[in-house]
Amino acid sequence: LGFEEVVLKGLASDGGLFIPEEIPTIPQDWGQDWLDWSFQDLAFRIFALYISPSEIPSDDLRKIVHKSYSSFRAPDITPLVTLDQDKQLYLLELFHGPTFAFKDVALQFLGFLLEYFLVRRNEHKEGSQREHLTVIGATSGDTGSAAIHGLRGKKDLSIMIMFPKGKVSPVQEAQMTTVTDANVHNVAVDGSFDDCQDFVKALFGDSDINRTHKLAAVNSINMARILAQITYYFFAYATLVKSEGFKKGDKVRFVTPTGNFGDVLAGYFAKAMGLEIERLVISTNENDILHRFWRSGYYEKKPVHGQEADGGIAEDGSKAHEDGVRETLSPAMDILVSSNFERLLWFLAFQVYGKGSLEEQRKIAGQRVKSWLDELKASGGFGVEAAILEAAKADFESERVSDKETVATIKNTYLSKCPAAQTSKGTKGTASNGGYILDPHSAIGVAAAQRSIARASPPKTHHIALATAHPAKFSNAVEMALKEESGFDFKDVLPEEFIGLDELPRRVTEVKKSDGLEGLKSFIRKRVPATSTHA
Numbered sequence: 113l114g115f116e117e118v119v120l121k122g123l124a125s126d127g128g129l130f131i132p133e134e135i136p137t138i139p140q141d142w143g144q145d146w147l148d149w150s151f152q153d154l155a156f157r158i159f160a161l162y163i164s165p166s167e168i169p170s171d172d173l174r175k176i177v178h179k180s181y182s183s184f185r186a187p188d189i190t191p192l193v194t195l196d197q198d199k200q201l202y203l204l205e206l207f208h209g210p211t212f213a214f215k216d217v218a219l220q221f222l223g224f225l226l227e228y229f230l231v232r233r234n235e236h237k238e239g240s241q242r243e244h245l246t247v248i249g250a251t252s253g254d255t256g257s258a259a260i261h262g263l264r265g266k267k268d269l270s271i272m273i274m275f276p277k278g279k280v281s282p283v284q285e286a287q288m289t290t291v292t293d294a295n296v297h298n299v300a301v302d303g304s305f306d307d308c309q310d311f312v313k314a315l316f317g318d319s320d321i322n323r324t325h326k327l328a329a330v331n332s333i334n335m336a337r338i339l340a341q342i343t344y345y346f347f348a349y350a351t352l353v354k355s356e357g358f359k360k361g362d363k364v365r366f367v368t369p370t371g372n373f374g375d376v377l378a379g380y381f382a383k384a385m386g387l388e389i390e391r392l393v394i395s396t397n398e399n400d401i402l403h404r405f406w407r408s409g410y411y412e413k414k415p416v417h418g419q420e421a422d423g424g425i426a427e428d429g430s431k432a433h434e435d436g437v438r439e440t441l442s443p444a445m446d447i448l449v450s451s452n453f454e455r456l457l458w459f460l461a462f463q464v465y466g467k468g469s470l471e472e473q474r475k476i477a478g479q480r481v482k483s484w485l486d487e488l489k490a491s492g493g494f495g496v497e498a499a500i501l502e503a504a505k506a507d508f509e510s511e512r513v514s515d516k517e518t519v520a521t522i523k524n525t526y527l528s529k530c531p532a533a534q535t536s537k538g539t540k541g542t543a544s545n546g547g548y549i550l551d552p553h554s555a556i557g558v559a560a561a562q563r564s565i566a567r568a569s570p571p572k573t574h575h576i577a578l579a580t581a582h583p584a585k586f587s588n589a590v591e592m593a594l595k596e597e598s599g600f601d602f603k604d605v606l607p608e609e610f611i612g613l614d615e616l617p618r619r620v621t622e623v624k625k626s627d628g629l630e631g632l633k634s635f636i637r638k639r640v641p642a643t644s645t646h647a
Contacts, residue, residue, distance in 0.1 A: 115163050116229050119222075119336045120245065122329030123316065128478075130335045131455055136161040138386040147350040151189040152178050154350070155221075155343040161385070162339055168228070176228055180221040184208045186538025190217065190344040192351040192576065193532035195525065195548070195558065199565050200357060200574040203558070204348045207551075208538045211287050212582035212607070214375065215258035218332075218340035223262030223269075225336055226328070230268040244643040246636070247271045248315060249330040250308035253280045254444050254581065256298075257287035259330045264293040270640045271330070272297040274308040277622065281443075283585050283610060289618040296619075297639055299632075303625040314629045321633050326643040332374030333451050341378035342385070348576050349387055358574065363390035365568060367561040367577040369553045370394055371445035373402065373452035375578065376508075380456060383507060390573065394510040395560030397440045397518070402450055406510035409501040411484070412493030413448055441515045441589040442552040444581070449488070456504070457481050464499045509567075511560035521555040521562075522593035526600075541584050541605040547597075549605065552589040554579035584610050 113121075118130045138146070138161070146154060156177045163173060181189050186208035195201045209216025226245060234242040247269060249259055256273040263271040273288060277300040289298050301308050315321055316329075332338070345366060352358055366389055368376040376394055383389040396403045405411045437446050461480040466473030487494040513521075526547035533548040542549050550558060557577040565575055583590045587602050594600045621639075623632055 115167050122334045135384045151347050176224045180224050192348050193536050195530045200570040202576045203579050205579045207582040210261040211257040213254045214580040218337035219258040219262035221340040222336050227266040244641045246325045247328045247330045250274045250312045252305040253284035260291050270295045274299045276305050277302050286613045289620040290616040292619045298620040300622045324642045332372050338378050342382045345379050345382035363573045365391045365575050367393040367557045369557040371447035373450040377452045392508050393564045395556045396512050397442045397445045398438045400512040403510040403512040410495045460500050460503045513556040513559045517559050518552050518555045519593045521559040522550050541607045544605045545599045549583045551581045551583040551586045
């Protein structure tokens with residue numbers, strides 16, 4: 113398949129995920145030029161390795177990249193700041209985009225990319241002859257707002273985001289529902305995140321709605337999102353290598369808080385392309401299916417029900433999931449099964465079991481992954497052979513961080529008066545009284561990095577932890593950690609974009625779970641333009 117078709121479809125017809133036929137490698141002398149490039153120039157060069165100029169001419173691709181990051185508040189797009197110089201611990205700030213979350217890096221690009229493809233397809237077409245794409249998604253908070261801001265106002269595109277009513281944080285809900293562009297449709301469902309996700313899957317599988325509307329996926333299973341996130345691994349590495357503290361021969365570890373495995377998978381792609389990453393450290397919260405896999409070789413849901421699943425803060429969105437998911441202070445990572453993990457499984461199976469021709473190796477890898485996923489669906493889990501686990505450990509380590517440890521990390525980082533509190537710039541709200549403020553998801557990455565440092569200590573190893581969201585998005589958890597600290601008042605460090613957000617006009621439609629798929633389809637037909645290709 114071509115890149116355009118992969119992006120527009122999002123999901124393969126058999127329900128599987130797309131991967132590149134091969135992962136391209138960077139030039140051996142890449143450091144001579146690439147280290148000095150801007151984020152945008154680096155992104156262009158990386159995308160060009162995956163996207164043929166016959167699909168997107170180089171000049172067009174460069175324009176898409178520059179438009180995608182024009183709304184970021186930090187000049188460096190994803191700046192690297194120092195948390196602890198002695199421990200050689202750094203933080204990669206990924207929250208300087210429109211919705212203050214790492215997902216902006218990918219979804220701003222995806223929005224312009226989708227618009228580019230549709231405008232090109234609709235050249236010289238008028239009225240009902242024009243193709244129209246309906247992007248749908250379910251969210252427990254951040255994905256929805258980032259997707260909406262990435263696709264708002266885009267030509268020949270509509271976006272419909274479903275979220276569980278009353279179960280996302282006030283900031284996240286406001287970021288979605290105060291976007292009143294005509295092509296944006298917010299739907300509040302009186303159920304859980306899983307109910308919203310079930311609606312999405314049902315829509316993709318419904319032949320009736322697919323005859324009238326061309327649907328596309330927006331969550332992290334879309335391969336374009338993974339590609340867009342590769343850039344900040346290269347950019348962070350380049351920034352570190354140019355610093356005074358980095359010596360020739362030093363090693364670099366990236367520590368990534370993750371739930372759906374998309375963010376850390378981008379790091380795996382960067383490493384496979386040739387970026388000198390010594391290890392990728394996966395950091396999970398108490399929903400630790402990934403951590404348990406790296407410890408045991410078994411990938412099992414092990415549902416948690418009743419009182420044991422209580423936790424987190426409802427006001428920060430922790431009630432978005434219900435059955436089988438432990439509610440934590442880091443709700444964006446409260447995920448039972450990591451969607452992108454099957455992509456890594458394919459590469460591991462290809463590496464371990466691949467024999468014969470290239471086509472035969474790919475077929476064997478696909479068969480192995482299908483058998484594992486079938487077992488996961490049938491019995492709630494599967495185990496892999498020792499060779500697969502060893503292959504996984506060659507590139508990854510893992511850590512599990514509890515709510516208690518998350519709160520302690522936010523507090524300890526704030527009290528340490530680290531250099532980042534003085535050097536972070538581009539977005540207000542990460543520093544107060546000389547202390548740096550982490551959101552709970554970023555705190556999980558920092559806590560995991562501290563443990564990794566104990567195993568791979570300075571001066572030969574540097575750690576880069578990924579900061580995936582601005583602390584104001586999860587203010588209740590931050591205030592829980594810092595409310596006793598003298599002089600701390602979160603209101604003083606709110607970004608100006610958040611002030612008055614709750615007073616803006618909103619546009620949202622409530623849909624009852626009991627109305628079922630037919631009720632949702634009726635809403636789509638009334639509000640969302642059909643596509644000419646299925647008319």
